[in-house]
Amino acid sequence: MNPSNPSEPQEADQPQSSMSSRWIQFGLIVLLFFLLVGPLTPEVNEPHYLSKARHYWNPAWCPNDHFLNSGDAHGVFYWSFGWITTWVSFPVAAWIGRLICWGAIAYSWQRMIAKIDPRPWVGFWAIVAGAVGVIYLHMAGEWLIGGVEAKCFAYAFAFWGLGDVLSDRWNRAWIMLGIASAFHVLVGGWMVVCLMFCWLVCPKQRPSLISILPGLFVGGAIALIGVVPLLLLNRGTSPVESSWASYYYVYERLAHHLVVHTFAWEFKVRFFLAAIAWAATAWLLRNDDKLRILNGVVAGSVVLVFIGIAIDQVFFNVVQDWLTATKLLRLYWYRIADVLVPLALAINVVVLFGKYRQTTPRTAGAVMVGLTLLVLVGMFSRIEERWTATASPADLSSLVTNPQDWADTCYWIRDNTPPDAVFLTPRLQSSFKWYAQRAEVVTTKDVPQDDLNLLQWRERRGDTHWRSFHNRETLSLAGLTEDDLRELSQKYGIRFVVVDRDLARKDGISISWSFPRVYPASADQNSSYEVYEIPDEEN
Structure with a gap:
């Protein structure tokens, strides 16, 4: 166990970047997000989320729409942000939400990376490579930077929570992940599972179970704000109705996110190559206490991927019980790894370059040049695609x-x-x-x-x-x-x-x-x- 007392975090005595530099980096990160998303609205999910948010606050708007009158699965998001849609137009609300989300993610990201490597600009270069990696290396269609919706807020709180773990503030981390779960049950909930996995496999860094119970209790109570309404959505639904609803949800509507054997083979290949690269870099950094925690969390997300694949293959090829499978596959087993693997790979590579450029400058430099070119090609390709588009991503x-x-x-x-x-x-x-x-x-x-x-x-x-x-x-x-x-x-x-x-x-x-x-x-x-x-x- 870490000798430091979790209730009294020990911050690393390492040089920090100046305040002005950190705000410059913050602004550049938000600018990067803006460039990657582009100038047009709506994004793919924004009509879905923002119309539901407006109806949540003003039921007289589109009063006879079947979807708007259906159950609210993201009540915390609708309650906390939806009122803005009643004051301004949808495009303005989208831009307000985007800037809030992007700023929150940028700030929590910088804070988290500073705990791993406080050198100036490490966080910036890592998010450049990581954001591009999420765009081009995902397997199941997950994204981090885009339009405004519930999971954007959830990821911001999740990164803040990871920063707390890296500062030995485990109790506050559970609370932050509880807030993330309240905004988006699956993003926050799976992050909790991944952090629990990290706690199990990182004995040197973990505090005692008794010491983190207060945070688990408070975080769990906060998460119930999002979990309980979701559970109550299906009260009065028969098991047969629930099974068929899950079947249609998984196999007819969202197979491209949930059913791995339907994914494009190139998506699967690129993700698993990225996962192998991440695992290799994590092994090289196994003696870094901070990165062991981060990579432990990412390892938990990869375990979730293998569980999802196992469920898919066993129930599809062996048991052939699709109705049971859909109940389990509805949980988005691949969501967190789609985001965390590219991000962690980017962080690991940036840190490794800092370690090896002194001992093997030519090799480290050549590898970094090659990877930088790949990132730049991907980044400018995405920017060109978004800024020359003649219609919104949703259309x-x-x-x-x-x-x-x-x-x-x-x-x-x-x-x-x-x-x-x-x-x-x-x-x-x-x-x-x-x-x-x-x-x-x-x-x-x-x-x-x-x-x-x-x-x-x-x-x-x-x-x-x-x-x-x-x-x-x-x-x-x-x-x-x-x-x-x-x-x-x-x-x-x-x-x-x-x-x-x-x-x-x-x-x-x-x-x-x-x-x-x-x-x-x-x-x-x-x-x-x-x-x-x-x-x-x-x-």
Whole structure:
């Protein structure tokens, strides 16, 4: 056990960078995040999170939207940040949230790295390489720097907690991870598990169990603020309903995050190469007390990856019990390692360069030059991609046919339709509520987190988008008949239908409804999208 008393942390007596230098680095880190994300809104998940946050504070906004009325899985985030969305527009709220998150992550990161290596600029170079590494080395689609959502705040508190551990403040670390868990149960919860693993495998650094019980108790109590509402989401749900909801969640909606045998092989190869490189650098630094703690936490995240793979393979190939597997795979086993492995690899490499540049300057210099070039290529490739994009990440990722026409159509809807109207919208979009600020019957992106609403979400998708495909083999809503729309109007209260005309043309489908087209108003006006109104007498 470490001879220092955990209640009286012993800070390293090493030279610290000046205050001005630290603030310069802080500003550069935030600037780096800005460059990597780019100037456009919304990010992929921002319409999902910020529309839910606004509805949390103002239920009269889009009152008839099924997703917005479903269970709130991230109540702490909605409560602490969502009120901003009622005062300003979504883009402004997104930028306020981004700057808060990026600043919090940058500050907690600098604080954590200073405990490992207090030399000036170590934290900056490590986050440059680490942030680029997360972008290009992840396996399951996890990210650290992007739009504003609950997990961004959770990672900021997690890094702060790791900094406390490195300062021998274990009790405060558990409290910080408790706050992280309150914001995002899986990010904070898995970080707690990884730190517990570190406590088990690092006997030299760990304090006694009795000494950390206060922090575990307080942190656990804080975490319950996020955990209890999540557990209560599914009260009244039968085991069968819960099992099928998990099946649809895991295998139909989020397999790209949760089911490892469906991941692209190149994603798996690059992650495991990164993990091997991290393990090699961790071994070289095994005698560094501080890095042993950090790498112990990362080792815990890698163990979670292997557990997830084992669950996937055993239940898929041996037991062949998919319903049981989905209950377990829903826990995002790969999430933490996707972030921590590239970050820890970057930290280890920067520290190793500092150690070896005196003894083997040529070898260390050559390796560092090569790695620096790789990082710079990745960084500038990402920056070029984001700053030359003609549409927001949300619209590009959801394959909107014509992003500008889509936004214009949504703005017309916002300005010319009743605020409580319900729309049937194209399947391949995720930003309707962001631009149009109107309720939708269903959208693929906005999957509810409570099981009963998730089952209803799947039924709604079948009634609308998949019925259109089955009717005429098109993903455009033009595949629906007038009788279909009358039935859906009665069932879901639909008043307007937004049709992707370009997609219908591509599939050779003509729109022959007798319902009035309200947008574009003129036959001469060209738009990739058309809006039809189902008259009141048809409702």
